[in-house]
Amino acid sequence: MSGPLTDRSIATGLSAAIAAPSIHNTQPWRFRIRDGGFDVLADHDKGLDVIDPDRRAMYLSLGAAVFNLRLALAAAGHTPLTVPVPVDDHRVARVEFGSRKMPAQGTRLLAAAIPRRRTNRLPYQGALVPAGTVEELCAAAAGAGAGAGAQLAALDPVGRNAVLGLTWTADARQRSDPAYRREIVAWTAPTGVRHDGVSSEAFGPRPAMSAVSVRDFGLGLPPDERPTARFETDPQLLILRSLGDDRAAWLRSGQALQRVLLTATVRGVAVQPMTQALEMPDLRRTLIGPDGRWWPQMILRIGYGQSVPNSPRRPISACVEPRPWQRRRVSAVAG
Ligand SMILES: Cc1cc2nc3c(=O)[nH]c(=O)nc-3n(C[C@H](O)[C@H](O)[C@H](O)COP(=O)(O)O)c2cc1C
Incomplete structure (x- = not known):
């Protein structure tokens, strides 16, 4: 039995x-509701030309949205069917309703974390995240429906220091690039x-005397208007890699990323990309995996x-493509 596409399940x-x-x-x-399912579409008007000219980060973000969509349908008792579609410039996924099924407890827990998950840019304090929880996060990446296509690993001190050094270099280059500063200012606001x-x-806050170069979203503000704080001296870092490096791999990575972030939320772990x-x-x-096949997608x-x-x-209404009859009505009014 297929589940019905009700207004409630769409919302x-x-x-x-x-x-x-x-x-x-x-x-x-953007989303198009069509023939009993959702088309997930890329909105290229929201692309970041300076930091994301290839749209890799855009497709990671889209993958995270696809994961949430599937998870919410599963938690509401519908088996989400991801219909394979060629991933192109516009359409990235199609999700349909399958048969009704009682959601597993783990599915409900993860779905309940969706509205509680957020990016945490504060310094982290106190205990380290225990090894068992880190293992759970790594397992979450592998089980995101990405098959063997995504892999999350904890960085050891040598790997961590290398990544911190690369981040410092990248951050310094970006800060001195006027185009980067303009892009940050265009995407930040009171x-x-x-x-x-x-x-x-x-x-x-801005890090004071710290090895951690977190991204400074306040580049448009005078420095003295920003508080500073001490960040961890030995931050715990994870790296997500994917097999391959095309749009399909980025979408899979985004799904794996979101499963990791929701698992972290359930466990009370704060995360900052x-x-x-x-x-x-x-x-x-320099961060490609040792055998040359695993591409870094997220730190x-x-x-x-x-x-x-x-x-x-944005409100849901601003993200949904009008249905054909609505489009006809709009053009009749406009014409
Ligand atoms: C591909 C990708 C890259 C990101 N990179 C950074 C980053 O370098 N620094 C940062 O603070 N947040 C980063 N973020 C987090 C976003 O800024 C964040 O998701 C967005 O502002 C929405 O906030 P929320 O996660 O709290 O809902 C990244 C997110 C994604 C999906």
């Missing part, structure tokens, strides 16, 4: 999808004025920190 799926993380909170997605971009209350080094092709190449700082506010989202 459940869409509100979960738009809660996904996205590079600079660009929310580069809290409460926009439905997208990173809002000022989510910037976090730190991707500056992956935005410079020469630096990124995560993990720990325990105070809670942070959630980031804004």
Whole structure:
């Protein structure tokens, strides 16, 4: 028996999808409700030409939205069917409703974490994330429906210091690039004025005397208006890699990423993506896995920190393509 596509199930799926993380909170997605399912579409108007000319980070963000959509449908008792479609410039996935099925407890727990997950840019304090929890996060990446296509690993001190060094170099290059600064300023705003971009209350402090170069979203503000804080001296870092490096691999990585982030939320672990080094092709190449087949897609700082506010989202209505009859009505009024 197939589940019905009710307004309620559509709203459940869409509100979960738009809660996904996205590079600079660009929310580069659109959805088309068609023939009893969802088409997930890339919104290239939201592309970041300076840090993401190939749209890798955009497709990672889209993958995270696809994962949330599937998870919310599963938690609502529908088996989500991901229909294989060629991943192109526009359409990236199609999710349909399969048979009704009682959701597993783990599915419900992860889905309940969707609205609680957020990027935490504060310094992390206290205990290290225990090895057992780190293993659980690594297993989450492998079980995201990406098959053997995504792999999360904890960095040992040598690997961590190498990544911190690359991040420092990337961050310094980016800060001195006027185009990068313009792009950051275009995607940041005081809290409460926009439905997208990173809002000022989510910037976090600037690191003082620290090895950690977290991305500075306050580049448009005078430095003395920004608080500084000491970050961890030995941050815990994870790296997500994918087999291959094309749009399909980026989408799979985004799904794996989101499963990791939701698992971290369930376990009370704070996470911040730190991707500056992956935005410079020469630096990124140095992080390809030892056998040359595993491409770095995401670097995560993990720990325990105070809670942070959630980031804004565009309303669902702004992310849904009008249905054909609505389009006809709009053009009749416009004409
Ligand atoms: C591909 C990708 C790269 C990201 N890179 C960074 C980063 O380098 N630094 C950072 O603080 N946040 C980074 N983020 C987090 C986004 O800024 C964040 O998801 C967005 O602002 C929405 O906020 P939320 O995650 O709290 O919902 C990244 C997210 C994605 C999906």
